Amino acid sequence: MMIRAILTIININTSKSINGFLYYLKKIPGIKNLLKDINYSFIGFKKFLSIIGIISSIITGPLFFGLLFFAAIYLPANIEWVKADSLNALMFFIFSFFFLNQFIGSKMIEANQETFIVVKQMRMNPKVYAVSQTIWKNLRGLFSKALVFALFFKFILNKDSLFGVYLALSITMFDIFMDATHLYIFKKTGHSVNDFPKARFGLALLGIAGTYGIVMLTKLPEVLNLVSILTSTYLTIILSFLGILGFIYLLKYDRYWDIINNANKLETYKDFQESTQDINFQEVKLRDKDFDGENLKENENIDKEGYEYLNHIFFKRHKRVVYKPMIRKLLGILLVFLGIFIVDRFFVDGFGKTTTTELIDGFSLFIIIVYALCNSTAIMKSLFYNCDRSLLRYGFYKEGDALLRMFSLRLKKILFYNMIPITVLCLGLVQLIYFNLPERIGQAMPMIASTILLATFFSVHYIFVYYILQPFSTDLKIKNPLYNIINGLVYLVSYGFIGLGFSASQMLPYILGFTIIYVSLALLLVYKKAPKTFRVK
Numbered sequence: 001m002m003i004r005a006i007l008t009i010i011n012i013n014t015s016k017s018i019n020g021f022l023y024y025l026k027k028i029p030g031i032k033n034l035l036k037d038i039n040y041s042f043i044g045f046k047k048f049l050s051i052i053g054i055i056s057s058i059i060t061g062p063l064f065f066g067l068l069f070f071a072a073i074y075l076p077a078n079i080e081w082v083k084a085d086s087l088n089a090l091m092f093f094i095f096s097f098f099f100l101n102q103f104i105g106s107k108m109i110e111a112n113q114e115t116f117i118v119v120k121q122m123r124m125n126p127k128v129y130a131v132s133q134t135i136w137k138n139l140r141g142l143f144s145k146a147l148v149f150a151l152f153f154k155f156i157l158n159k160d161s162l163f164g165v166y167l168a169l170s171i172t173m174f175d176i177f178m179d180a181t182h183l184y185i186f187k188k189t190g191h192s193v194n195d196f197p198k199a200r201f202g203l204a205l206l207g208i209a210g211t212y213g214i215v216m217l218t219k220l221p222e223v224l225n226l227v228s229i230l231t232s233t234y235l236t237i238i239l240s241f242l243g244i245l246g247f248i249y250l251l252k253y254d255r256y257w258d259i260i261n262n263a264n265k266l267e268t269y270k271d272f273q274e275s276t277q278d279i280n281f282q283e284v285k286l287r288d289k290d291f292d293g294e295n296l297k298e299n300e301n302i303d304k305e306g307y308e309y310l311n312h313i314f315f316k317r318h319k320r321v322v323y324k325p326m327i328r329k330l331l332g333i334l335l336v337f338l339g340i341f342i343v344d345r346f347f348v349d350g351f352g353k354t355t356t357t358e359l360i361d362g363f364s365l366f367i368i369i370v371y372a373l374c375n376s377t378a379i380m381k382s383l384f385y386n387c388d389r390s391l392l393r394y395g396f397y398k399e400g401d402a403l404l405r406m407f408s409l410r411l412k413k414i415l416f417y418n419m420i421p422i423t424v425l426c427l428g429l430v431q432l433i434y435f436n437l438p439e440r441i442g443q444a445m446p447m448i449a450s451t452i453l454l455a456t457f458f459s460v461h462y463i464f465v466y467y468i469l470q471p472f473s474t475d476l477k478i479k480n481p482l483y484n485i486i487n488g489l490v491y492l493v494s495y496g497f498i499g500l501g502f503s504a505s506q507m508l509p510y511i512l513g514f515t516i517i518y519v520s521l522a523l524l525l526v527y528k529k530a531p532k533t534f535r536v537k
Contacts, residue, residue, distance in 0.1 A: 002128065002131060002132050002135065005124065005125075005128045005129060005132035006132045006135060006136045008118075008124070009114075009118070009129075009132060009133060009136060010054065010057075010136070012114065012117070012118065057143075058143070061140050061141075061143060061144035062143070062144045062147045062148055064144075065141075065144040065145060065148050066144075066148045069148055069152075071495070072093070072097075073090055073093040073094065073097070074090065074152075074156075075498070076093070076212060076215065076216075077089040077090040077093060078090075079216070079358075082215055082216055083215075083216070083217060083218055083219045083348070084215065084218075084219050084220070084221040084222035085222055087157065087227050088221040088222045088224070088225065088226060088227055089215045089221050089222075091221065091226035091227050091230050092211070092214065092220070092221035092224065092226055093211060093215065094167070094171075094226075094230065095226050095230060096207060096210075096211040097211070098171045098174075098175075099171070099174060100207065101204070101207065102174065102175060102178035103178070103193075104193055104200050104203045104204060104207070105182070105192075105193045105194045105200050106178065106179050106182035106183070106193075106194065107137075108130060108133075108134065108179050108182065108183065108259070109182060109183075109186065109192045109194040109259055109262075109263055110194055110263060111263045111264050112263075112264065115129070115133075115260055115263075115264050116264040119257075119260050119264070120260070120264060126256035126257045126259075126260050127253070127254075127256045129256075129260075130250070130256045130259075130260070131250055131251060134176065134179065134247075134250060138172050138175060138176060141171075141172055141175070142168055142169065142172040145167075145168035145171060145172070146164065146165045146168035146169070148164075149163075149164030149165070149167050149168050150162075150164035150165055150168075151164070152164060163231040166231060166232075166233060166235075166236040167230055167231060167236075169236055169239075169240065170230065170235055170236045170239045170240075172243070173236075173239045173240045173242060173243025173244075173246075174239050174242070174243065175243075176243040176246045176247050176250070177239070177242040177243050177246035178246075179246065179250065180245075180246035180247070180249040180250055180253075182194075183249070183250070183253055183255075183259065184249070186255070186258075186259060187255055192259075194263065217343065217347055217348065307402070307405050307406055307409060308409060310387075310406075311406065311409040311410060311413065314383070314386070314387055315413050318379075318382050318386065321378055321379060321382045322379060322417050325375075325378060326417055326420055326421060329373050329421040330420070330421050330424055333373075333421060333424050333425050333428060334424070334428075336428075337428040337431075337432065340355055340432070344436075352432070352435070352436040353436045353437060355436075356432050356433055356436040356437050356440075357437065359429070359432070359447075360433070360437070360440060360443050360447070360503060360504075361501060361503055362500075362501045362502070362503075363447060363450065363502060363503050363504040363507060364497040364498065364500045364501065364502040364507065365497070365498050366447075366450070366451055366454065366504075367454060367494045367497045367498075368494045368495050368497065368498060369425075370422065370451060370454040370455055370458060371454075371458055371490070371491065371494040373418065373421050373422060373425070373455070374418045374422075374454075374455050374458035374459050374462070375458075375462070376414055376418070376459065376462040376463065377462065379414060379462075380462060380463065380466040380472075381472060381476055383410065383466070384466075384470070384472045384476075385472075385476060388470075388534075388536075389474055389536055392534070392535055392536050393536070398531050398534065398535070399531060400526075400527045400528065400530070400531050401527075403467065403526060403527070403530045403531060403534060404523065404526055404527045404530075407463065407464075407467055407523075407526045407530075408523075410463055411459065411460060411463055414459050414462075414463060415455075415456065415459045418455050418458075418459050419452070419455060422451060422452065422455040425451065426447075426448045426451055426452070429444060429447055429448070429451075430444050430448070443503070443504065443505065446503075446504040446505045447504040449504075449508055449512075450504045450507055450508050450511050453508075453511045453512055453515045454511060454515075456515055456519070457511075457514070457515045457518055457519075460515075460518065460519050460522050461490065461518070461522075464522040464525070464526065465483060465486055465487065467526050467530045467533075467534050468522075468525055468526065468529055468533055468534075469482055469483050469486075469533060470533060470534045470535060470536075471483035471484075474536065
């Protein structure tokens with residue numbers, strides 16, 4: 001029965017994935033006509049879906065976990081200014097994220113759309129579903145962790161790969177034991193940690209910040225010597241014993257329906273969908289105070305008309321959409337530089353010099369920083385919802401000249417607003433170099449030039465992709481899959497540059513050339529292609 005339930009779960013997950021994949025493929029120009037008659041009639045038996053699901057998990061599970069491990073644990077543990085040795089720092093991350101994190105909730109008690117569908121709509125036995133889901137989840141997790149950790153211990157640490165397998169087994173068995181503990185608490189009290197989402201969120205944030213802070217600023221990981229503890233066969237045996245006890249408890253547990261029903265109510269999903277939709281609209285909707293007397297005066301003393309006047313009025317009335325993110329970015333930049341000063345002055349001697357050296361020699365890190373500072377998605381949504389969705393109903397607005405004119409006017413405004421936090425960032429860099437490494441002040445110029453060029457590229461990118469794809473429907477849902485794919489690739493490439501260690505002097509010619517080519521292509525394609533693609537969906 002359990003095996004059949006696991007296969008059913010795999011079938012459902014695989015069907016959803018294939019459905020979603022085909023849905024997005026059918027939205028891509030040039031491909032959608034080829035797939036318009038494609039359905040699942042060619043899949044005549046469920047075993048096919050199960051095999052596809054298992055193979056997919058075998059491939060994607062270790063891949064995603066490996067990327068997460070590398071980005072969130074391995075890279076931070078090997079930053080030069082980490083106080084403890086990198087191996088103990090890495091083990092402290094693992095201890096915090098995979099062991100301590102289990103105390104703030106259980107996925108078995110969380111609201112889950114799949115659980116709602118399988119148990120409450122398809123009427124699967126809640127106990128069979130919960131136990132089967134636990135088995136499948138932990139088997140996938142064990143395989144992914146064991147493979148990644150074994151390869152890591154073997155090829156990075158030059159140690160026995162079995163240590164990685166022991167660590168993965170310890171994490172998995174502790175996970176099962178903690179699931180059983182949370183169910184026991186629910187049975188005895190009628191409540192669980194999951195009933196307090198705000199507290200959980202706060203604890204999670206505090207835990208993440210505390211973990212990174214401890215690793216970066218103290219030698220506690222080295223003092224604890226978690227390497228010898230977490231790779232100990234004795235710990236694995238103890239946690240395996242606890243995991244087996246926990247699994248026996250899960251098999252005997254008799255209140256799965258109460259847990260699932262408590263967390264997965266129809267009203268919960270309706271409220272979530274409505275709140276998500278409200279968030280989308282609240283981000284772009286005008287408020288009464290945006291229409292004060294001054295804003296509504298038509299005879300303003302401005303020397304603008306036509307599209308220039310329209311653009312001026314739009315950005316004047318949507319200051320909130322522009323200013324709020326900009327102020328947050330400014331505060332974030334100031335806090336980072338203030339934090340560097342405080343740590344250097346009071347906690348870690350030479351931290352300022354080390355940080356400055358890292359930033360100069362590893363300027364490629366700034367690509368992801370500028371990417372984040374120049375994110376203009378909210379402005380694009382506001383442009384569509386409060387302006388373009390109405391004007392696009394008129395033929396004159398969809399002509400190449402009109403689109404290129406508005407594209408240029410809007411780009412100037414977006415560049416202006418993005419350059420404000422970028423300017424503060426550049427000034428911060430100059431003072432950081434001047435006070436910590438004055439002999440390298442000459443290298444500030446290529447850093448500033450590269451940063452400004454990157455800001456120009458990302459500013460153009462967001463509005464260009466908006467014009468060439470126009471991904472939003474009238475309810476602000478993203479209908480064009482290419483929009484997410486392209487932006488996802490830009491993010492991955494930007495993130496991938498973090499650890500490459502190129503200086504601004506090395507990167508400047510390439511950034512300059514790429515930005516010139518990209519801006520030129522954007523202007524050409526907006527004029528040629530946007531009249532066909534820039535429309536209401």
